[in-house]
Amino acid sequence: MKASPAVDIRKVSFSYNGQSVLQDVDLTLEAGDFTALIGPNGGGKTTLLKLMIGLLTPNSGDIRILGEPPRRIAHRLGYMPQEIGINRHFPISVLDVVLMGRLDPARRWGGYSSTDRAAAQKALEAVNMWEFRRRRIGELSGGQRQRVFIARALVAEPDILFLDEPTASVDAVHQENLFDLLKVLNETVTIIIVNHDLMVISSYVKSVACVNRRLHYHGGNEITEDMIRMYQCPVELIAHGIPHRVLRTHGSKPCGKRCNSSS
Numbered sequence: 001m002k003a004s005p006a007v008d009i010r011k012v013s014f015s016y017n018g019q020s021v022l023q024d025v026d027l028t029l030e031a032g033d034f035t036a037l038i039g040p041n042g043g044g045k046t047t048l049l050k051l052m053i054g055l056l057t058p059n060s061g062d063i064r065i066l067g068e069p070p071r072r073i074a075h076r077l078g079y080m081p082q083e084i085g086i087n088r089h090f091p092i093s094v095l096d097v098v099l100m101g102r103l104d105p106a107r108r109w110g111g112y113s114s115t116d117r118a119a120a121q122k123a124l125e126a127v128n129m130w131e132f133r134r135r136r137i138g139e140l141s142g143g144q145r146q147r148v149f150i151a152r153a154l155v156a157e158p159d160i161l162f163l164d165e166p167t168a169s170v171d172a173v174h175q176e177n178l179f180d181l182l183k184v185l186n187e188t189v190t191i192i193i194v195n196h197d198l199m200v201i202s203s204y205v206k207s208v209a210c211v212n213r214r215l216h217y218h219g220g221n222e223i224t225e226d227m228i229r230m231y232q233c234p235v236e237l238i239a240h241g242i243p244h245r246v247l248r249t250h251g252s253k254p255c256g257k258r259c260n261s262s263s
């Protein structure tokens, strides 16, 4: 029997308080994919991630994750939100933050097991943050905190990892480390990430979906002219260390090499 797709979204529409954010979205991703969601600010990327993990419910249409409704399969999904509401002054250690990812509402609370602790160590080692395990979360830099939050998303050993702009404040070297890590993880875990960086998309990602109220997906990792022109999906080139937002501005061709060299 053929395995269910990792993600199967059919004709999904969603609105906040009557304001339409996503309309007639269809998306099928097979297990093992590494998909980037790109799109303009407010285009609906975070909303789509939240629908996929069951934090939001569509107004119409159907979402199946690994063949199941998202809420039924939540324990097999890892999620790193764009903003993590942890008070930086709260006296909680890095290790405790990661262990929180092992909390399972279906399991009676009896403290963390040795399996939980071993998984937390493995996840922190994977993001090179094990040596920081006793530090308070508020004492880390923004980039270090991002890596800890990725470890928290990883610690339950999910089948699918949803990451919402995980490298927002991570420097170029650590970004590359992190994507190298995600590439290794992708050998066993399906990854869906919000990211606009063209270098990341061309080097690491297997497919790209452009989200701007509607969704445009074509299976490969090229950014097509339709994505840039019709869906206004920006990508960024990291040129001279400065993110450079690419829109279609040069004559009839999407911005390509010329942008790269002139910035």
Ligand SMILES: Nc1ncnc2c1ncn2[C@@H]1O[C@H](COP(=O)(O)OP(=O)(O)OP(=O)(O)O)[C@@H](O)[C@H]1O
Pocket (backbone or CB within 6 Å): 016, 017, 021, 039, 040, 041, 042, 043, 044, 045, 046, 047, 048
């Ligand atoms: N809780 C909410 N209540 C009402 N409107 C919301 C809520 N969350 C998001 N929106 C609106 O829904 C639209 C899509 O937001 P969303 O966060 O999904 O976009 P995004 O593509 O992730 O944007 P960004 O690139 O800025 O992170 C925006 O217009 C936003 O203002």
